[in-house]
Amino acid sequence: MNATAAKGETLIELVGVRKRYRFGEAAVNALDGVDLRVAKGSFVGVIGRSGSGKSTFLNVVGGLDRPSEGSVLVQGRALMGRTSDELAAYRRQVIGFIFQSFNLVPHLTALENVALPLALAGQGYFERRRRAQELLDKVGLGARTGHRPTELSGGERQRVAIARALSNDPQLLLADEPTGNLDSRTAEEIMGMLRALHAEGCTIVLVTHDRERAERYCERIVVLEDGRVKEDRTTSAALVDLSAASVEAAPPAEGA
Ligand SMILES: Nc1ncnc2c1ncn2[C@@H]1O[C@H](COP(=O)(O)OP(=O)(O)OP(=O)(O)O)[C@@H](O)[C@H]1O
Ligand SMILES: [Mg+2]
Structure with missing residues (x-):
């Protein structure tokens, strides 16, 4: 996925963004x-207290x-001024969303x-079913394709949600x-x-309360406080060689 995206190029740029x-x-x-700028191919963790503005x-x-003030550029193009339909198309073409509550149908x-x-x-x-099967195989759920969300564990539901987020091959x-x-x-x-x-080249912005995991997995941590960037730094995970990682072989879980 997007492995061709040149690393280091700016993918997201926020300038003076306010939301009131x-x-x-x-x-x-x-x-x-x-x-804030986010480079293509980076893995950024956004942390901060409840109410600090992470989801916003x-x-x-x-x-x-939509911001009340300031501009958001993605792939060098401003989101401001786009109609609701254009924003929906932007989400469909560029973005994959993953939520805490999975949001499966x-x-x-x-x-x-x-x-x-x-x-x-x-x-x-037929094409979309073929692709869906391929994505479920990728997240290790090839044998659960006929299960409804209530017939899956929480982790399995989140994997389905990840497969769904990947369906449009998001940037x-x-x-x-x-x-x-x-x-x-x-x-x-x-x-x-x-x-x-x-490691496959996807740019990821992860909002989390889990500072410890963010430190271990993300390359960069942005700390929000009262809607402002309080801290912005790289982590030691940024130095780890990711070439050995694969989706199928997720690292063994600790403390199980
Ligand atoms: N629709 C809304 N109307 C009024 N205030 C809102 C709305 N959405 C968010 N807020 C306020 O904006 C602030 C930031 O909210 P946001 O949801 O971005 O926080 P967060 O960092 O994601 O928190 P959490 O960790 O609890 O999810 C909070 O003070 C919240 O009460
Ligand atoms: Mg939130």
Whole structure:
């Protein structure tokens, strides 16, 4: 995936981004002047206290929310001024989202959930099922394609969600607390999978409360506080050679 993307090139750029919410008389600056660049092919962890603006940041980058001020550029193109339909097309073509609560469609099977975005993108029945099967194989769920979300474990549900996020071959994976509902062992599996996707060339922005895992897996940590970038640094994980990682062979879980 996107292995051809030149590393180091800017993929995301935020300039003076503010997001103000009115709440009755009061106003909250969920983002309060964020300037940030994210390079293609990087794996960035965004951490910070509850309410510090992490999800707002992700939603603004993913075109789910519009900033009140400032600009967001992705692939050198501003998101500002785009219509809702254009933003939807941007999400479909460029972004893969992964959420804490998986957000799978309950009455659809794993295969159908993964195939759904491809159906929305106009892909034919057989081709999208073939692709969905391929993606479920990739995340190690080739034998669970007929299961509905309630018939899967939490970790398996998140893998289906990852397969779905990959269906459009996204430039950018945005993950909001993807391990928040998982036990430690399963969280390691999911992080191992993200690491392997990163090794394949995918750019990943991961929002998490889990500072310790972010340090181990991400190359760079951005700390938000009250809607501002409080800290921005590379981690020791940035020095690790990722060439040996693969999605199928996620690292063994610790502390199981
Ligand atoms: N729709 C909204 N209306 C009003 N205020 C909002 C809205 N969405 C978010 N906020 C406020 O903006 C701030 C940032 O919210 P955000 O969801 O980005 O935080 P977060 O860092 O993701 O928190 P958590 O770790 O709890 O998920 C919070 O103070 C929140 O109350
Ligand atoms: Mg949040």
